[in-house]
Amino acid sequence: MSDTDWTGREFDVDVGDVAHGGHCVARAEGRVVFVRHALPGERVRVRVTEDRGKSFCRADAIAVLEASPDRVEPPCPVAGPGLCGGCDWQHAAPGPQRALKARVVAEQLERLAGLTWPVEVEELADGPLRWRSRVRFVTGRDGRPGLRAHRSHDVVALDDCPITLEGAAGEGLARRARPGTEFEVAEDVRGTVHLAEIRRGGRPKQLSGGIAVEHAAGRTWRVAAHGFWQVHPHAASTLAGVVGEWAAAPEAGRVWDLYAGAGLFASVLADQVGRDGTVLAIESGRRAVRDGQSNLADLPQVEWHCGTVERIASTVEQQADVVVLDPPRKGAGGGVVAAIAGASPDRVVYVACDPAALARDVATFAGHGYRMTALRAFDAFPMTHHVECVALLRREAGVGERGGPARAG
Template sequence: MTEAKPDWTGRTLELEVGAVAHGGHCVSRVEGRVVFVRHALPGELVVAEVTEDKGKGFCRADAVRVLRPSPDRVDAPCPASGPGGCGGCDWQHASPAVQRELKAAVVAEQLSRLAGLEWPVEVEALPGPSRWRTRVRFVAGRDGRPGLRAHRSHRVIPLEDCPITLEGAASAGLSRRKRPSTEIETTEDGTGRVHVAEVPSRGKLKQLSGGTAVERAAGRRWRLASDGFWQVHPAAADTLAGVVGEWAAASPGATVWDLYAGVGLFASVLAGQVGPQGRVLAMESGRRAVTDGRANLADLPQVHWECARVEDASASLAGQAEVVVLDPPRKGAGREVVKSIVEAQPERIVYVACDPAALARDVATLAEHGFHLRCLRAFDAFPMTHHVECVALLSR
């Protein structure tokens, strides 16, 4: 009979904090178990309270008291952050420069552990103010006051403001009470207009104001559903489009693919490179995104849209492509999609990734097929959180 593991939930531990790990926490070890500690920094000595223990080889804890602070620790600018507070941010207690160092360490560690690559990583800052978040989804608590949920919890932390969200979007979502569990999604677009939608606990999204956002990126004006996919940081879309264009370097008249195309940001860049005689296959599963993409790129007939899940569209991905650009969801592309890409025999693959672990797994799979990492850039597109955006160039 297997001996039951002890449940440490609620236990207080004095521990020394080790290296940063993927997910917004640092690693420590106590009595042979791994403890993932939030609200701490590497090298600190803290008192941590165990918040979750499912009986495995690890548990989760919050640093509730710092006995020996890191010189990199700063006062959190948001009063709702910290142990037991809002779960929206991970690194409020670290300076922006240190946050980027921590994210760089995570990207490098994932590439090393999952892809066997020792790769120097620098996370670059994006221009703009500290209030960078253009879209947020608040939720009403039991008393109807809106806020954000605590980390790994359904408990709502009521907020007066969200210091990383643009003022218009924050004010529109937090200014009125709602029925408990109602979600309020606000978007402040590139023109400064605020769009507000409501999602009841049971029911479909209801647009309360606005609905069609206007953005500018890659030298174009974009109109898209305000709740559709667009980079959340105001500078991210233009920055990523610039890197993708530089590394894709598609030839005039070539055939190229833009997988997980969204509304066609990268497809527009590729279309300019291949010209009227070329062909850009833009594949996206979201019907509204494809509709918006077709409208936005109506002046580029070389862009051919297909509304389909990339994972299910192997028949459409037959034939060769000089360049493949992909921007998959957080889980990554996976082996079947990689197989379809490899069979197209591209000269270059430009991979945009919002999760370093998924990127590292797909880089490892591509290496099995002879495609190797040539360049990598990482951007701090989500300050104060653990998230980081990467762009990778691979070739044979």
């Protein structure tokens, strides 16, 4: 542990491998330095931005002394040190960005789940720019909207956001308001922009639109514009396709859709089990449940339950053939995993937006006799460190019906 605060100090380092969170690892005087705006193999000059006196500190690369061949000029003028914190990898070419994310997913699986797994992050359609359909801008001291700097409350005013769909960026950034006002902007599949204003300490005020129209999994959806929906326009259908393929729910079967949102995966599962089957959809957001009930009104086999997965799943006594879950960034956790294992599904399809949470839960599933047998990863958030994964877990032979080891005799 260092007794000296390095904040503001500048020095040169050789950059090591990528780490989870949008930075790379370097070392200086026996300490780990997490460096943003650098790439593996580079030599850079850094300025320490945060030092809390532990065995590590955080820094920005302020000068590149020896550049990686993967380095490119960022397409956004405020994607540099000390500026907008919305993106992590604009200084890397798109292919190398995906390779960095793949290394992070593989490292998390190895470190937290003890799995050595080859990972490829697949590109979604339409390239690395103009993909973000939902964004929240915030006004700074001058009343202009923008995004916050990395790990800061400071607002960087923006004239444009190159990763955001043009309509959403133009509508949100054209506004002016008192400091701290937030503008939630969503652009749906029709190109309609939905805008809500949130003043500090106040409730959201819808300024335009409110009900977004989306197309995914062979259906047209009408959902709350500012509720949960995949941010990348091609992510919902892509993920639904993988979930459907891997779930392979039997006709007349019983399946669970946990953290169901507006019912994207439930719609696919309902088609598989048919009218004689059951899809138990659990979602804590009341508006999402209402949207799901409305959009899937033609699928009476979907049973909606509004409440936390932690509470409801642990009280369900029936077994399940398949369980699909799409938990928040923190993951499902031991209680939910135990409830799933207790339902004895043959397959679990896990959709994850955080590789560390996925790896922790995969390790927990292993303790209940479930082994990961397939994994796909998608670049649903280009230019950022985020990555979307789908994992298939299968119950191992010799595991009893209630999730514990089978007994002989």
